[in-house]
Amino acid sequence: MPVVAVVNRKGGSGKSTLATHLSAYCAHNGIPVMLGDVDKQQSTQAWLRLRSQQAVTNKAPIVGWTVDARSVLRSPPGVTHVILDTPGGLRGFELARVAMFADAIIMPVCNSVFDRESAADCFAELMALPRVASGKCKVAAVGMRLDARTKADETLRDWASKHKIPFIGVLRETQGYVRCVEQGLTLFDLPASKVEADLLQWQPILQWLQPVLHPKPAAPLTRPVATGMSPAPAGNRAASLKPAQVSLLAPDHPEPAPGTPATPPRTAKPQPSAAPARSGSVAGRLGSWLESFSVSRLLQR
Template identity: 65%
Template structure:
């Protein structure tokens, strides 16, 4: 399951616009996608309600999800892509927990000194996280609401190059985005003749995301090893769904000797990495456990909690 997180500490940077368009792109191409709203303002939930009224033809449904520690839902079977819209001001433990689930982070950045400075600080913190530093979670910036008559795109590209932040594209300032979002639509729902210029701008962004999105096809079930199923202690309702910050449930990610001893049973390393970073991590924000990817059988210690 591919997880794409849209992150920027500064409010009004275009996170919800970018997240809804990515979800609609997945739906347009027949991908089973869930749009997760980590932002307490629930902007994408409003957009989804408008979309239900419009019922775009020939589109796969977008499953919505909002953070609610008292309402743990189960996703429909077959969800393979998740787009996360995150709140402004995310940092520290909250930022690290989201990144531990993400395969890619897109950072929308507007062209002002305030936006660039905020984005630079956020990127610097992201680079301190092991998952980003090791390259397992890719990070890139997208220029948002740029006026084509100015040199805003060049300024942002130079800024990104200075900070060694991949800069994968720009989206122009256009009322088409505003009108679409208000109706629960995106540019991907409109006739291609009407949005030809905008689709040219989306192409490099989607090409950068393609390896993550295309690699999210459901994998064949691996043989089950004959051992007891690991257990987890349910999170107490008194903690409001929050897990203690200093306690990790993830064991060593190195393959065990038993994995090497049984050809055909051991999963590829990248699949094992994805399984290991799932367990117990969505209990923090609180994020419902239905977003947890299926862990490997030895992913948790029976008494880790």
């Protein structure tokens, strides 16, 4: 189950706007997606309630988390992707846990010295984590709310280059985003002809996320075939078998030679039972992570 997390320590950077748009993109492309909101403000859940009142035709549903005292996270059947909107101020163990669950992390960055320095510190901490350093969890920055009349785009790209942060696109400041969010909509819900310029800015971002949102199926495992075997002696029935079949014979029960009295087979020693497999459910792991946050009792009711 691919997980994309939107992370920024600084509030007001556009995390919820980015998360809701990515969820709507998935829904319009037939990807059942769960929009997870770990922020105490529950902004994306409020957006989902507004969206339920709109006549939006999606190819797949967008579902949110159900937060209560018994089950912090309930993953509905059929959900294949998770978009995670995280709270501000993530650092240390909590930031490491996000990287542990996510396949990609997007950092929305506004063009101010405070936003840039905060994002640079967060990126440096992420790169110190083994899963990010090894490339299993990709990280990139997106410029948010940029004024097209200024050199904000150039400033952010120079900043990203200086800190060696992958910079995958910019989203300009426009009232289209504000009006959409207030109605539970996104630019992907509007006629493309009306928001063509803004949708073009999403193309490099979606292209970077393509391997995560549409992962290639894993190749089936094949049994290794033994090669380079020496000829079997005459009279041994293994000589007529193919190498792959020979490799399946028990090595401690050879074929007895003609005229040799048969010996009773050795009793195999009982093997210790395997430890119970740990649940691989991403929803379960995300739920345990969410439990580590101080979720208010009001939300648990």
